[in-house]
Amino acid sequence: xxxxxxxxxxxxxxxxxxxxxxxxxxxxxxxxxxxxxxxxxxxxxxxxxxxxxxxxxxxxxxxxxxxxxxxxxxxxxxxxxxxxxxxxxxxxxxxxxxxxxxxxxxxxxxxx
Amino acid sequence: xxxxxxxxxxxxxxxxxxxxxxxxxxxxxxxxxxxxxxxxxxxxxxxxxxxxxxxxxxxxxxxxxxxxxxxxxxxxxxxxxxxxxxxxxxxxxxxxxxxxxxxxxxxxxxxxxxxxxxxxxxxxxxxxxxxxxxxxxxxxxxxxxxxxxxxxxxxxxxxxxxxxxxxxxxxxxxxxxxxxxxxxxxxxxxxxxxxxxxxxxxxxxxxx
Numbered sequence: 001x002x003x004x005x006x007x008x009x010x011x012x013x014x015x016x017x018x019x020x021x022x023x024x025x026x027x028x029x030x031x032x033x034x035x036x037x038x039x040x041x042x043x044x045x046x047x048x049x050x051x052x053x054x055x056x057x058x059x060x061x062x063x064x065x066x067x068x069x070x071x072x073x074x075x076x077x078x079x080x081x082x083x084x085x086x087x088x089x090x091x092x093x094x095x096x097x098x099x100x101x102x103x104x105x106x107x108x109x110x111x112x
Numbered sequence: 113x114x115x116x117x118x119x120x121x122x123x124x125x126x127x128x129x130x131x132x133x134x135x136x137x138x139x140x141x142x143x144x145x146x147x148x149x150x151x152x153x154x155x156x157x158x159x160x161x162x163x164x165x166x167x168x169x170x171x172x173x174x175x176x177x178x179x180x181x182x183x184x185x186x187x188x189x190x191x192x193x194x195x196x197x198x199x200x201x202x203x204x205x206x207x208x209x210x211x212x213x214x215x216x217x218x219x220x221x222x223x224x225x226x227x228x229x230x231x232x233x234x235x236x237x238x239x240x241x242x243x244x245x246x247x248x249x250x251x252x253x254x255x256x257x258x259x260x261x262x263x264x265x266x267x268x269x270x271x272x273x274x275x276x277x278x279x280x281x282x283x284x285x286x287x288x289x290x291x292x293x294x295x296x297x298x299x300x301x302x303x304x305x306x307x308x309x310x311x312x313x314x315x316x317x318x319x320x
Binding site: 035038048051074076077 | 137140141142143144145148153157161162163165168169
């Protein structure tokens, strides 16, 4: 059971949704506030995250302990990824990579 | 549509979020919406996203209120949009509202009350007094300091369940939104604190 618990916490992002993965990926290179997150996510993924979706995902990630709020800059709150968030993101990306590699091999595209 | 009208519509939609959410994200969400409008994001896209977020926020807040509350968020949001189009309309006239502050969980009441008072710019101090476990987190007394005739008796108490399950404890306050007096609220505190419940404060502005 212990190993399953570890697995569950590592793969928590599987249940947290795409917006959460995008946000954690954006925070992987440093803290950002809401508007910077939207801009960065649009730049690296082409996804335009709506502000309502953004705040819902930020609250969810914070409840899960994957991100933390930093002291406010004027009226904006920057967020940073916690150690648990970095671990969860790494596990999630590893899992995606395995899926991607399997899919490419089965399509005859070869590994990247 | 002018930028001011777009901003007004979005501000109206933000009012459909629960007070707890607004006190935490409201200011930042307003700034974010302005920045998005500036960079060309359509107002209806921003408003729609916030409206969906408000419905979800209410739907997942309390299981017993899920459907009704989420529908209420959507209804309130939609109802405010046409009203917000009128330039002359002042958003939710503060002079006609009261603020209801409810301590929904008992262990973190000092911080909760202080932040609620700060949000509304009330000059109300919160002090703790060690008490038995059953009244921890309850409001023990409210004393006004130099209350003017406008403010005398303006604070009313809400009775509810004590920490130990009995009824009759003061668990909230109702104040005029423009309360300008000074006051001191004494809250029951545990002699030792080792709980780790997730706590939040519900602040619901109500029309008089």
